[in-house]
Amino acid sequence: MSGSLRLLPPGTPAQKHDHFDLVLGDRVLRLRDPRRFGAVLWTSESLDSHPLLAALGVEPLSRALDPARLYALTRKHRAPVKQFLMDGRRIVGVGNIYASESLFRAGIDPRLPANRLSPAQCARLARAIKATLRAAIRAGGSSLRDYVGADGGRGDAQSRHSVYEREGKACRRCAAKVKRVVQGARSTYYCPGCQKRK
Numbered sequence: 001m002s003g004s005l006r007l008l009p010p011g012t013p014a015q016k017h018d019h020f021d022l023v024l025g026d027r028v029l030r031l032r033d034p035r036r037f038g039a040v041l042w043t044s045e046s047l048d049s050h051p052l053l054a055a056l057g058v059e060p061l062s063r064a065l066d067p068a069r070l071y072a073l074t075r076k077h078r079a080p081v082k083q084f085l086m087d088g089r090r091i092v093g094v095g096n097i098y099a100s101e102s103l104f105r106a107g108i109d110p111r112l113p114a115n116r117l118s119p120a121q122c123a124r125l126a127r128a129i130k131a132t133l134r135a136a137i138r139a140g141g142s143s144l145r146d147y148v149g150a151d152g153g154r155g156d157a158q159s160r161h162s163v164y165e166r167e168g169k170a171c172r173r174c175a176a177k178v179k180r181v182v183q184g185a186r187s188t189y190y191c192p193g194c195q196k197r198k
């Protein structure tokens with residue numbers, strides 16, 4: 001994503017898209033949010049009952065997302081599994097890139113209706129989501145450091161994608177050509193050789 005939370009010395013001038021400072025003694029925690037998807041909540045309520053948070057789904061990196069939970073969550077949803085993964089009311093934090101990448105890692109066709117996933121596929125997918133997000137967090141961390149330290153060039157997270165934005169290129173695993181389909185007005189990338197309906 002394009003936003004950031006950074007620790008800065010107090011008095012650092014605000015730049016465009018800097019919306020919020022939390023002053024912490026000799027540091028300032030600054031929110032930059034160009035796309036305005038972020039929010040800062042000041043509340044004494046329980047977070048679980050806050051209107052912006054109450055309807056959110058399972059945290060993918062928590063133990064709550066295990067194979068049995070994913071299987072149960074998918075039963076009522078006939079939408080393609082790619083769209084199911086991106087629905088924050090079911091699972092939070094799996095955006096367009098990591099939905100495609102997780103399904104590749106799990107070997108599952110993104111067009112398969114969510115309620116057709118087998119228990120074995122749900123087990124692979126739960127593992128794949130966690131592994132994909134953890135790898136992305138590591139790559140994002142290193143690209144952020146590169147970005148700040150060098151000339152503003154891009155990090156290498158992009159070059160690590162298995163299928164995302166690789167339409168027509170050879171799959172890194174089986175060499176079939178990566179395909180793109182549009183689902184819910186978003187591009188989905190997948191490998192017809194590696195990703196199956198069963």
Ligand SMILES: [Zn+2]
Binds near residue numbers: 193194
């Ligand atoms: Zn492949």
